[in-house]
Amino acid sequence: MHVLILGGTTEARRLAELLHGTPGLRATSSLAGRVASPRLPPGEVRVGGFGGPGGLAQWLREHAVDALIDATHPFAGTISFHAAQAAAAVHVPLLALRRPGWVPVEGDRWHEAGSLEAAARLLPGLGRRIFLTTGRTGLAAFADLTDPWFLVRSVDAPEPPHPPRMQTLLDRGPFTLDGERELLRGHRIDVVVTKDSGGAATAPKLTAAREAGVPVIVVRRPPVPEGVPVVPEPEEAARWLHERLDLHTFRLPD
Structure with a gap:
């Protein structure tokens, strides 16, 4: 099984760490390439854009991707909508991994x-x-x-x-x-x-x-594309993959 992680965030790296070494699973992390010296996740890594939703859809087909996880920055809005269009075009399940937003407390201005x-x-x-x-x-x-x-x-x-x-x-x-x-x-x-x-x-x-x-x-952060399920933690994204791809050998660490 092959999963593509659209990454560049702490959560994306954590998810790649959780999945790395899982028997029967190949995980590829994709980085936009906007940071000169990014912190690389474990596993396969590609750097650079896809050329829009059509290019991403073609990449998903050519590399036989079984699931797509959008773990990009909450403000990387364009790639999130491209991911939704590409996943729909090639019928690949898509999940958005988004850390929760900040909430004001007493004393905040x-x-x-x-x-x-x-x-x-x-x-x-x-x-x-x-x-x-x-x-x-x-x-x-x-x-x-x-x-x-x-x-x-x-x-x-x-x-x-x-x-x-x-x-x-x-x-x-x-x-x-x-x-x-x-x-x-x-x-x-x-x-x-x-x-x-x-x-x-x-x-x-x-x-x-x-x-x-x-x-x-x-x-305020832009919205996640309509209809895309959202989870706040990498562990939940890993469980989603486990259920979608039926990874019987996958276990989260204690």
Whole structure:
């Protein structure tokens, strides 16, 4: 049996680890190739796009894929819809693995935005020193804001267009609460902008912002394609595979 994991996330790597070495199962992880030095999962790995839903459908056929798991980042919306179209075209079962989104708690000063552009429109009324943690590929939405100063954190260096007053911090999570507290203090941050990525690796910034009374603009994640089942944990995705592919030899670790 062959399963294709559309990956690049912590959850995708964990799923590949759970499946690696299972008798009768071949797992291939596909990475988009946008990060220069990604953390590779165990097993077979391919890097690069498929050329749209048609290209993905062709790949599924040529490599005799029996199940497809979309474990991409919650904001990688395009590939999720391509996966749904390709899976339907070749009649391959599809599952979405999505970590749960963040939930505000007492003391949070959250402002929700439907897009990066909407987040940029909210900024002038909230602050002037911005901690921007939305990744390097969405900076064009903030490029016209000439007054605020931005601290941009990303894994790889961003390319133009981007805000004119900007400092780049190259770093990769997980991040600590003490480190996020010091970052907000040291750079005198008065607004945080983030995508609702969910998970624990980058959540400490939300706690640090709450403690400091700093407002946070949270960009809502795009929806999963209609009709695609969703699970929040890699273990549940592994159980789904076990049931769909009838892997009698597959066992989750204790």
